[in-house]
Amino acid sequence: MSTTEPIAAPTLGSRARRVALPLVLSFVAVAGSLGASRGEPDRRAADWFMVVLILVGTVSLYWLRTHPTRVLWATVVATLVYMLMQYAYGPVIFAFVITVFYTIRMGYRVSGWAALAALYIGHVGGRMVLGINEQGVYQVLLVGTCFVVLGFTAELFRAHRDRVMAAARTRKEAELRQAGEERLRIAQELHDVVAHHISLINVQASTALHLVNRQPEQAAPALSAIKDASKEALVELRSIVGILRQSDESAPRQPVxxxxxxxxxxxxxxxxxxxxxxxxxxxxxxxxxxxxxxxxxxxxxxxxxxxxxxxxxxxxxxxxxxxxxxxxxxxxxxxxxxxxxxxxxxxxxxxxxxxxxxxxxxxxxxxxxxxxxxxxxxx
Structure with missing residues (x-):
C-alpha cells in the first residue's frame, strides 16, 4: 500500500528545484561516463546510444514526484540495457539509486524492491545468457549486498516518515477533538445560561402582564425580577463571549x-x-x-x-x-x-x-x- 504526500500546485520555485536535479545529474552522469570510457578501453566505446540511455534515467527524474513507479521502471530498463551493452562503469547507476530510494521512502515498497530484484537478476542472468562472465562470485554477491543495503536504508527513512506523519495526524485529530469538546462545552454553557434566565424572565413577564392592570402595585417585584435576571444573563453571556475572544478587557465576570x-x-x-x-x-x-x-x-x-x-x-x-x-x-x-x-x-x-x-x-x-x-x- 502506498502512502503519497498531496501534490501542491507547482510554483516557480518548485519547478526550478524539479529541473535542478535532472539537469545537474544529467551533466554529471554524461561527463562521468564519457570520462570512464576513456579510462576503460576494454569496455564498449562511448556513443550516442550510451548518452541516450543515461539521459532516459536522469531526465525522467523530473517526473519522479508525480509518477514515481513509471520513472522507476524507466530507470531500471535504461540502467539494465546500459550494463548489458558493456558500456564503461560510471555514474549511470545514480538515477536508479535515487529513484529506488524515493519510491520505497514514499511507500511504494513492492515496486521499489521489485525494481531492485529486476535489475539484479536481469544483470546477472543477462550476462549468463550473453556469455559475459567477467564478474566473479565475489563481485556478484557484493552488488547484491549493496542493493539490499540500499533497500533497507530506504525502509528506515520510510518508517521515520510514517512515524512523523502518524504523529502529525494524531496531533490534528487531538486538536479537532479538543475543539469539538470545547464547542460542546460552550454550547452547553450558553444553553444553560440563556434557557435558565429567559425562562425566569418569561414567567415574571407573564406575571407582570397579569397584574399590571388589576394590581399594578404588585407588578413591581416581577419587573424587578426581570431586570435582575436579564442583567445576570448579560453578565454571564459577556463573560463567555470574552473567553471566546480571549480578550484582556475587564469584562464583568462572576466566579465560575x-x-x-x-x-x-x-x-x-x-x-x-x-x-x-x-x-x-x-x-x-x-x-x-x-x-x-x-x-x-x-x-x-x-x-x-x-x-x-x-x-x-x-x-x-x-x-x-x-x-x-x-x-x-x-x-x-x-x-x-x-x-x-x-x-x-x-x-x-x-x-x-x-x-x-x-x-x-x-x-x-x-x-x-x-x-x-x-x-x-x-x-
Whole structure:
C-alpha cells in the first residue's frame, strides 16, 4: 500500500528545484561516463546510444514526484540495457539509486524492491545468457549486498516518515477533538445560561402582564425580577463571549458557577413561583472545578425544565456527598403523568455533562407522576 504526500500546485520555485536535479545529474552522469570510457578501453566505446540511455534515467527524474513507479521502471530498463551493452562503469547507476530510494521512502515498497530484484537478476542472468562472465562470485554477491543495503536504508527513512506523519495526524485529530469538546462545552454553557434566565424572565413577564392592570402595585417585584435576571444573563453571556475572544478587557465576570451559588439559584427560581427545597446529605467539601460546575449546571437545567414545562409548584433538590461520588436528585410535584419523560435538549445536555465526567444521568417519573432527575458524578 502506498502512502503519497498531496501534490501542491507547482510554483516557480518548485519547478526550478524539479529541473535542478535532472539537469545537474544529467551533466554529471554524461561527463562521468564519457570520462570512464576513456579510462576503460576494454569496455564498449562511448556513443550516442550510451548518452541516450543515461539521459532516459536522469531526465525522467523530473517526473519522479508525480509518477514515481513509471520513472522507476524507466530507470531500471535504461540502467539494465546500459550494463548489458558493456558500456564503461560510471555514474549511470545514480538515477536508479535515487529513484529506488524515493519510491520505497514514499511507500511504494513492492515496486521499489521489485525494481531492485529486476535489475539484479536481469544483470546477472543477462550476462549468463550473453556469455559475459567477467564478474566473479565475489563481485556478484557484493552488488547484491549493496542493493539490499540500499533497500533497507530506504525502509528506515520510510518508517521515520510514517512515524512523523502518524504523529502529525494524531496531533490534528487531538486538536479537532479538543475543539469539538470545547464547542460542546460552550454550547452547553450558553444553553444553560440563556434557557435558565429567559425562562425566569418569561414567567415574571407573564406575571407582570397579569397584574399590571388589576394590581399594578404588585407588578413591581416581577419587573424587578426581570431586570435582575436579564442583567445576570448579560453578565454571564459577556463573560463567555470574552473567553471566546480571549480578550484582556475587564469584562464583568462572576466566579465560575458552582454549588456555592446554589442558594442564589434557588432564590432566583423561587421568584418565578417555584418553591424549591434543598436537602444536603453527607459532609459538604470542595469539589474539582469541572465537577462543581457540572453539578451546578445540572441542577440549574433541571429547575429550568420544571419552570418551563412542568405544571409544578414545588421542587426538591437533594445533594449527597459520598466518598466515591456526588449524587444529585431533583424531583418536582408535577401533575400525574404516565410514560417515560420526553428527552429534549435540556436532558440530553445534562447527560452529556455527566458522561463527560464518567458519570450517569437518568430521567424517570416519581411515584406521583412528576419528573425525577438523578445524576451520579464520580469524584
Amino acid at each position: 458557577a458552582g454549588l456555592e451559588r446554589l442558594e442564589h439559584l434557588v432564590n432566583r427560581t423561587s421568584m418565578a413561583g417555584l418553591e424549591v427545597h434543598t436537602v444536603v446529605h453527607g459532609d459538604p467539601h470542595p469539589l474539582p472545578t469541572g465537577l462543581d460546575r457540572a453539578a451546578f449546571r445540572i441542577i440549574q437545567e433541571s429547575l429550568t425544565n420544571i419552570v418551563r414545562h412542568a405544571k409544578a409548584t414545588a421542587a426538591t433538590v437533594r445533594i449527597q456527598y459520598g466518598e466515591q461520588s456526588l449524587v444529585l436528585q431533583v424531583d418536582d410535584d408535577g401533575k400525574s403523568l404516565v410514560g417515560p419523560p420526553t428527552e429534549g435538549n435540556g436532558i440530553i445536555g445534562m447527560r452529556e455533562r455527566a458522561t463527560a465526567l464518567g458519570g450517569t444521568l437518568t430521567a424517570t417519573r416519581t411515584p406521583t407522576g412528576g419528573l425525577r432527575i438523578v445524576a451520579t458524578l464520580p469524584l
